[in-house]
Amino acid sequence: MMIQKKPIIRKATTEEANLIEDYVNKYFGLEAQKYMQQFSFWIKQGNVREVFVLGENVETIVEKISAYVYSVGIPIGSFWGSKFQIEVEGSALLFSRTSKKVTVKTDQFLYGKHVFVENIETISSDFSKGDMVLVVGKNSLHYGVGKVEINSDEIQNAPTNSILIKGSRDKPLDRGWYLRRGN
CATH class of the missing domain: 3.10.450.220 (Nuclear Transport Factor 2; Chain: A,)
Structure with a gap:
């Protein structure tokens, strides 16, 4: 049986x-x-x-x-x-099917760290605090996804050390997670 x-x-x-x-x-x-x-x-x-x-x-x-x-x-x-x-x-x-992207100058996001305003290279479309955006690195490489902490129209006046996207060490939101914790 x-x-x-x-x-x-x-x-x-x-x-x-x-x-x-x-x-x-x-x-x-x-x-x-x-x-x-x-x-x-x-x-x-x-x-x-x-x-x-x-x-x-x-x-x-x-x-x-x-x-x-x-x-x-x-x-x-x-x-x-x-x-x-x-x-x-x-x-x-979703990478090629959305314009909700933030391109960063550095790779700290891949280490589960925050993305600061000073590390932003380009923003592909407007967003509001709490929105999810794709994080893009050098040569248009997909780094992951994160929640923004500042409205896109406030970035220009924000202090350069303001957190734009919080990193995550515990959830698989970035490619570096596989090296830190993943299977």
């Missing part, structure tokens, strides 16, 4: 998928949201529910073996309680 295992990974509910799509639209725009609609969202159960995207061709296989799958697809973010948070790989998927 085979014991039925409870699936570790499951397809996102309609409510979860809507929360993800609404988040992407709010911070990265309609083009980014439409792009994400081509994927199906899958959730890895746990205290923090990790979100993965799968293409249609892989989804049918995963549905059949979900009780045995630990990880699948591209990890795009996590649900912390009922709130979705995009992470580094999710932001990489």
Whole structure:
């Protein structure tokens, strides 16, 4: 007799998928949201529910073996309680589909450190405090994603040592996280 295992990974509910799509639209725009609609969202159960995207061709296989799958697809973010948070790989998927980008002169963001106003090279579009933006480095390399602490129209008058984007040592928001903590 085979014991039925409870699936570790499951397809996102309609409510979860809507929360993800609404988040992407709010911070990265309609083009980014439409792009994400081509994927199906899958959730890895746990205290923090990790979100993965799968293409249609892989989804049918995963549905059949979900009780045995630990990880699948591209990890795009996590649900912390009922709130979705995009992470580094999710932001990489949106890189060419959004103008919400801040280009930095230095690479301190890759070390989980803050981005200061003095380290900003260019801003691709307006943003408000609390918005999420993609962080871009030299040669247009995708560094990750972060939450801005200052409105874009206030940057010119802000002290150069003001924090624009807070770094994160605990969540995978930047490429350097893989070296610090990642798998």
